[in-house]
Amino acid sequence: MIYLIRWLIGKLRRRATSPAEPLGAVPGRDEPAVHARGERFVTRRKAAASDANRDAPALSALGLGKRFGDRVAFDDVSFEIGHGEVFGFLGPNGAGKTTTVRTLGTLIAPTSGSATVAGIPLTPDNGVEIRRRISIMPESPGLYLRLSVAENLGCFADLYEAADPGDRVDRALRAVNLADRASDACGSLSKGLRQRVALARALLSDPQVLFLDEPTSGLDPVATRDVHELIAELRRSGVTIFLTTHRLEEAERLCDRVAILNTTLRTIGRPAELRDRLFAKTLTVRTLIPLPEPGRVFADLPAVDGWRQDGARDYVVAVSDPSLAAPAVTRALVQAGADVLSIGESHHSLEDVYLELVNEDEEARRR
Amino acid sequence: MSVSRRRVRAIFRKELREYRRNRTIVTGMAILPVLFLIQPLVAVLSLGASASGGLAHEHELLYLLAIPALVSGTLASYSVVGERQQGTLEPVLGTPIRREEFLLGKALASFVPSVAISYAVYAFFLALVEIFARPGVASALLRGSDLLAQLVFTPLLAGWSIWVGIAISTRSSEIRVAQQLGVLANLPSVVVTSLIAFNVIHATLVVALGGAVVLLVLNRLGWRITSAMFDRERLITGTR
Ligand SMILES: Nc1ncnc2c1ncn2[C@@H]1O[C@H](COP(=O)(O)OP(=O)(O)OP(=O)(O)O)[C@@H](O)[C@H]1O
Ligand SMILES: [Mg+2]
Numbered sequence: 365m366i367y368l369i370r371w372l373i374g375k376l377r378r379r380a381t382s383p384a385e386p387l388g389a390v391p392g393r394d395e396p397a398v399h400a401r402g403e404r405f406v407t408r409r410k411a412a413a414s415d416a417n418r419d420a421p422a423l424s425a426l427g428l429g430k431r432f433g434d435r436v437a438f439d440d441v442s443f444e445i446g447h448g449e450v451f452g453f454l455g456p457n458g459a460g461k462t463t464t465v466r467t468l469g470t471l472i473a474p475t476s477g478s479a480t481v482a483g484i485p486l487t488p489d490n491g492v493e494i495r496r497r498i499s500i501m502p503e504s505p506g507l508y509l510r511l512s513v514a515e516n517l518g519c520f521a522d523l524y525e526a527a528d529p530g531d532r533v534d535r536a537l538r539a540v541n542l543a544d545r546a547s548d549a550c551g552s553l554s555k556g557l558r559q560r561v562a563l564a565r566a567l568l569s570d571p572q573v574l575f576l577d578e579p580t581s582g583l584d585p586v587a588t589r590d591v592h593e594l595i596a597e598l599r600r601s602g603v604t605i606f607l608t609t610h611r612l613e614e615a616e617r618l619c620d621r622v623a624i625l626n627t628t629l630r631t632i633g634r635p636a637e638l639r640d641r642l643f644a645k646t647l648t649v650r651t652l653i654p655l656p657e658p659g660r661v662f663a664d665l666p667a668v669d670g671w672r673q674d675g676a677r678d679y680v681v682a683v684s685d686p687s688l689a690a691p692a693v694t695r696a697l698v699q700a701g702a703d704v705l706s707i708g709e710s711h712h713s714l715e716d717v718y719l720e721l722v723n724e725d726e727e728a729r730r731r
Numbered sequence: 732m733s734v735s736r737r738r739v740r741a742i743f744r745k746e747l748r749e750y751r752r753n754r755t756i757v758t759g760m761a762i763l764p765v766l767f768l769i770q771p772l773v774a775v776l777s778l779g780a781s782a783s784g785g786l787a788h789e790h791e792l793l794y795l796l797a798i799p800a801l802v803s804g805t806l807a808s809y810s811v812v813g814e815r816q817q818g819t820l821e822p823v824l825g826t827p828i829r830r831e832e833f834l835l836g837k838a839l840a841s842f843v844p845s846v847a848i849s850y851a852v853y854a855f856f857l858a859l860v861e862i863f864a865r866p867g868v869a870s871a872l873l874r875g876s877d878l879l880a881q882l883v884f885t886p887l888l889a890g891w892s893i894w895v896g897i898a899i900s901t902r903s904s905e906i907r908v909a910q911q912l913g914v915l916a917n918l919p920s921v922v923v924t925s926l927i928a929f930n931v932i933h934a935t936l937v938v939a940l941g942g943a944v945v946l947l948v949l950n951r952l953g954w955r956i957t958s959a960m961f962d963r964e965r966l967i968t969g970t971r
Binding site: 432466469471472473492493495496499500502504505506507508509510511515519520522523524525562565569 | 735737738740741742744745748749752753817818819820821822823824825826827828829963964967968
């Protein structure tokens with residue numbers, strides 16, 4: 365992490381001294397404000413956005429779709445992603461995530477709908493301009509196996525026309541903790557290490573929008589944590605991140621909002637919102653012995669919509685507002701003389717939301 | 732549209748590094764020239780001094796023009812499909828690179844080594860002839876006009892083979908198939924140069940000038956057609 369911070373500081377310094385740096389010329393990204401967080405200094409592009417683009421979303425899609433012949437890869441996808449947002453894009457295998465990333469990354473053309481990427485309309489003529497402002501870490505690393513790590517990154521630093529490519533490569537490598545492997549041939553690296561080289565490559569261009577297609581698949585827990593920290597750090601520095609992943613806890617932790625795709629967009633929102641939208645809020649009550657008349661205990665309480673027994677001594681109470689219902693339920697239980705062992709709000713994870721939606725689709729398909 | 736030299740150079744340099752470390756390519760580049768050296772060397776070195784008169788009607792040197800045609804064609808036909816099989820096209824095409832820059836980088840990376848190898852082989856051949864051939868043979872063989880033709884036609888032929896090779900490479904999904912097609916597509920050039928070398932087609936100034944003009948036009952056309960055929964989406968998804 366310390367390397368990343370140094371990297372960011374270095375970037376800040378160079379921005380301050382060289383306003384002619386290619387990406388510095390991008391509207392809204394010059395004059396980074398300095399934001400102190402403890403000992404950390406992070407460039408804040410978000411705060412610096414003071415141009416016409418400011419209110420425009422970093423990434424948007426309207427009715428976007430892609431077919432390969434008869435096969436629909438994804439269809440009717442619409443969303444807007446703000447600057448500096450981390451957007452999780454979830455969905456089962458074959459849902460169309462990678463195809464969406466490739467479409468937004470100008471690698472393939474959509475067959476329907478429209479989109480803007482980094483504030484630029486997605487049209488064939490804008491490909492180069494868009495690709496200047498974004499970078500993509502693809503599903504498979506795609507490294508030149510006969511070249512060393514540094515040679516791979518050096519080539520891409522040139523393709524992005526980065527100022528001071530050597531330095532840029534060093535910092536990208538340090539950001540993924542690979543500085544000591546710079547001269548190793550990529551062919552000699554393990555799967556996870558290659559993945560990290562690909563991530564370093566995506567950082568070379570200092571992108572406004574970063575697409576990460578399953579960045580942590582195949583990484584060990586420590587490397588995964590490092591990638592998570594890196595994503596959080598990039599987010600703080602104002603990079604918009606479009607993250608596809610199968611790790612739901614990762615999405616829940618890192619993403620401001622998530623979308624669940626299953627060819628079409630099934631839902632979109634903050635993880636907590638999705639849980640609330642999909643699952644009724646409930647309180648779970650456990651007593652020492654079964655309640656003699658539970659119907660009477662739970663009747664006519666504020667914010668309580670209904671109840672059911674779950675096993676001998678457990679009760680699930682459907683509520684509209686837990687903060688109102690919980691004290692009322694507690695009082696009613698005490699008044700009824702019940703020995704309460706526990707009372708708590710039940711929590712649904714993003715995984716529950718995901719499984720619910722994807723199972724629904726699966727059942728619909730079977731019918 | 733402006734072509735970024737830096738990006739062209741990045742592709743070129745990367746390509747040369749990869750070639751150097753690819754044993755199949757290194758062996759291929761070594762074997763082809765040797766194969767085409769054997770016939771003229773044997774022919775010339777076995778000639779008696781009295782036979783040198785016969786050389787006046789042949790252009791053994793031109794036979795070696797097969798080397799730039801085949802070496803560059805083989806390299807070029809590997810260039811795109813090789814990356815496609817490695818899965819490296821997606822990240823490269825995801826950068827701001829334009830197709831012209833990509834193709835120019837690829838073409839140069841086939842052009843420079845094959846022209847360099849060809850000139851080196853000619854020099855080697857001439858040196859051997861000068862040292863080992865009977866007196867008279869060398870002077871009969873080394874005519875200024877042949878040498879000039881050799882120097883001029885080497886890059887022209889290499890260029891044409893490269894566009895053919897890259898065009899094949901962008902449309903293939905198998906390295907081997909692409910390379911075989913590449914050699915096949917360049918056989919006509921080899922046949923024509925051999926026919927001239929063995930005096931079946933008489934080498935005259937008009938033939939030379941006509942040949943040069945045709946090759947120049949073909950080079951220009953090749954570049955146009957190859958960049959028109961280049962389709963990012965097809966290369967990445969393998970469809971269309
Ligand atoms: N080149 C192609 N030709 C035909 N169909 C394709 C092509 N690429 C993708 N598809 C189809 O489009 C659908 C979406 O594929 P995509 O790779 O985008 O899924 P994904 O969500 O990334 O899946 P995963 O989680 O397995 O990576 C799949 O049904 C796939 O078979
Ligand atoms: Mg995928």
